Amino acid sequence: MFTGIVEELGEVTAVERLADASRFRLRGPLVTEAAKHGDSIAVNGVCLTVVEFGDGEFTADVMAETLLRSSLGALEVGSRVNLERPMAVGDRLGGHIVQGHVDGTGSILDRTPSENWEIVRIALPAHLSRYVVEKGSITVDGVSLTVVEAADDWFSISLIPTTLALTTLGIKRSGDPVNLEVDVIAKYVERLLGPNARENVK
Numbered sequence: 001m002f003t004g005i006v007e008e009l010g011e012v013t014a015v016e017r018l019a020d021a022s023r024f025r026l027r028g029p030l031v032t033e034a035a036k037h038g039d040s041i042a043v044n045g046v047c048l049t050v051v052e053f054g055d056g057e058f059t060a061d062v063m064a065e066t067l068l069r070s071s072l073g074a075l076e077v078g079s080r081v082n083l084e085r086p087m088a089v090g091d092r093l094g095g096h097i098v099q100g101h102v103d104g105t106g107s108i109l110d111r112t113p114s115e116n117w118e119i120v121r122i123a124l125p126a127h128l129s130r131y132v133v134e135k136g137s138i139t140v141d142g143v144s145l146t147v148v149e150a151a152d153d154w155f156s157i158s159l160i161p162t163t164l165a166l167t168t169l170g171i172k173r174s175g176d177p178v179n180l181e182v183d184v185i186a187k188y189v190e191r192l193l194g195p196n197a198r199e200n201v202k
Contacts, residue, residue, distance in 0.1 A: 002142070
């Protein structure tokens with residue numbers, strides 16, 4: 001489990017394309033300082049397993065399902081990535097409950113800079129629209145954010161200087177893909193209150 005509070009801006013140092021998967025090596029001295037084989041690290045909001053580590057870097061295997069559902073397949077050597085270690089029991093929940101299970105991808109439509117923040121509009125896949133509400137939570141490339149406006153096919157977020165400086169959202173451009181994870185609680189509520197609600201609560 002994660003909180004969507006990015007700890008480090010990392011970098012892809014190697015990419016190995018396999019038949020139905022990819023292997024990435026990523027630099028992240030902070031998130032690897034106490035890493036162990038099998039640990040989880042969120043990369044742009046995708047929960048990956050540490051296979052190898054050392055010298056401030058770690059390697060992760062990304063299977064076809066993850067490449068299909070996220071934007072990780074577009075990463076190349078030199079790409080910057082948002083990195084976060086799992087939440088420790090007893091820590092403050094600074095963002096919201098994030099699983100690292102990407103629900104889909106969107107793309108940046110436009111950016112409107114202001115003096116102290118920046119408004120970013122992001123295209124929203126139709127199958128995720130019902131989970132995104134004004135003032136609700138959403139994770140964009142692993143960053144926990146509050147929805148400013150929610151339309152049928154887009155939503156907007158407001159980014160403060162800290163987020164712009166310390167995450168990839170500060171360098172993304174119009175047309176760039178982003179990973180989206182909606183609030184898991186909304187999905188559970190929908191399931192419980194759906195057509196089979198009575199059967200689900202027995």
